[in-house]
Amino acid sequence: MKKISKISPICMLFLVSISMSAWAQGTPFPWPDGNKMALSLSFDDARASNPLTGIPLLNKHGILATFFVLPEGVKSNLEGWKMAAKQGHEMANHSFTHPCSGNFTWSREKALENYTEDRMEKELLAANQAVYDLLDVKPAVYAYPCGQKYFGSGRHTQSLVPLIAEHFLAGRGWLDEAAADPWYVDMAQLPGIKMDDTNFETLLPMIQQSSENGHWLILAGHETGTEGPQTTRLEFLEKLAVYVNDPANKIWVAPMGTIAQYVKATREAMLDTLNQPRLIRANPDGNLILTAEKGKGIGPDIQYMPEWKAFGWFTEKDQVVWEMEVPETGSYEVWMEWSVSDEEAGKEYLLSVSTQNLQGKIEKTGSWETFRQKKLGILQMDKGYQKLSFKGANPAVKGPLLDIRKISLEPVE
Ligand SMILES: [Zn+2]
Numbered sequence: 001m002k003k004i005s006k007i008s009p010i011c012m013l014f015l016v017s018i019s020m021s022a023w024a025q026g027t028p029f030p031w032p033d034g035n036k037m038a039l040s041l042s043f044d045d046a047r048a049s050n051p052l053t054g055i056p057l058l059n060k061h062g063i064l065a066t067f068f069v070l071p072e073g074v075k076s077n078l079e080g081w082k083m084a085a086k087q088g089h090e091m092a093n094h095s096f097t098h099p100c101s102g103n104f105t106w107s108r109e110k111a112l113e114n115y116t117e118d119r120m121e122k123e124l125l126a127a128n129q130a131v132y133d134l135l136d137v138k139p140a141v142y143a144y145p146c147g148q149k150y151f152g153s154g155r156h157t158q159s160l161v162p163l164i165a166e167h168f169l170a171g172r173g174w175l176d177e178a179a180a181d182p183w184y185v186d187m188a189q190l191p192g193i194k195m196d197d198t199n200f201e202t203l204l205p206m207i208q209q210s211s212e213n214g215h216w217l218i219l220a221g222h223e224t225g226t227e228g229p230q231t232t233r234l235e236f237l238e239k240l241a242v243y244v245n246d247p248a249n250k251i252w253v254a255p256m257g258t259i260a261q262y263v264k265a266t267r268e269a270m271l272d273t274l275n276q277p278r279l280i281r282a283n284p285d286g287n288l289i290l291t292a293e294k295g296k297g298i299g300p301d302i303q304y305m306p307e308w309k310a311f312g313w314f315t316e317k318d319q320v321v322w323e324m325e326v327p328e329t330g331s332y333e334v335w336m337e338w339s340v341s342d343e344e345a346g347k348e349y350l351l352s353v354s355t356q357n358l359q360g361k362i363e364k365t366g367s368w369e370t371f372r373q374k375k376l377g378i379l380q381m382d383k384g385y386q387k388l389s390f391k392g393a394n395p396a397v398k399g400p401l402l403d404i405r406k407i408s409l410e411p412v413e
Contacts, residue, residue: 098110100145
């Protein structure tokens, strides 16, 4: 803990004013070199036109893209693809056989409906190996063929996302509608925005909006050429390249794997300095750890204080709510880590899960700087989605309640 003297709620307010709350809108993601947004260009299937027209155009402008290649497509122009990989373009995984729903007649012999988890995993790893054997690079990212993120059908449908999360740094969809919010997006489900069959003027507002929001725009296409279906127009790429290379536009353009790695590292480095309300799942030991950074502050003045990794209360109308998945129905010991000055200690708290409540007096910790842990009692909780709320028991009482850092729920043996 930093040695900042915490004298009063006014002082805490000051800390808040310089803090980062990514949840609240407006915290720009710290893209490198002062850039306002990130942009990735990606092309699927290892289409024959890419090494002939698209890649030379990108090279002319010094732009590196991500190519989600199919091994068969690579083999049809091995030298061209080897060259692209050597030039620094990212070679990524798009499966081996490109399985999509059998609702596409052309995919009926490799229908996702007839896949099982082990078959899918084998195919993904075989595709990784094939790309490595052909191009001497190990794919780090994946694009879902047809953007479809499932296999099986009906009651036997399973999500493909966990497999992608396990084996890849990131996964990209297709025909999505919004740029990725780097603070929030699930890296295994990055949105892919269509850049085929369109022109620069049509996509420009989306680029500008991504810049305003500090987002990561991931464009996805197939062929590169002047006409035809599923084709990213060379004229579009030319205008886009000029625009993104204009330093005034402050756009970081890089392959998906490069940006995904940066986003991941930035998030990890800032994890406990950001308040990002999230569903809390139990640790392997069954404990639920409700840290302040994962809780949602509700009320006129409740504030997350990154310096203390804690919520500060300013009025009795404030509360913090955590969402969680309780692993098993049963009794849980409730522990709290908090601080409070001796002058403000002694007010009543109310902790609730469903119809169960714990109520008691907030004990002294010695000072706002001194955090203490204590068992508050035992709660009965049902398995599944639950909300835990913590607030002052008496709305009429004035003044700060406490600073709360963590509530832990531990199953009773
Ligand atoms: Zn494809």
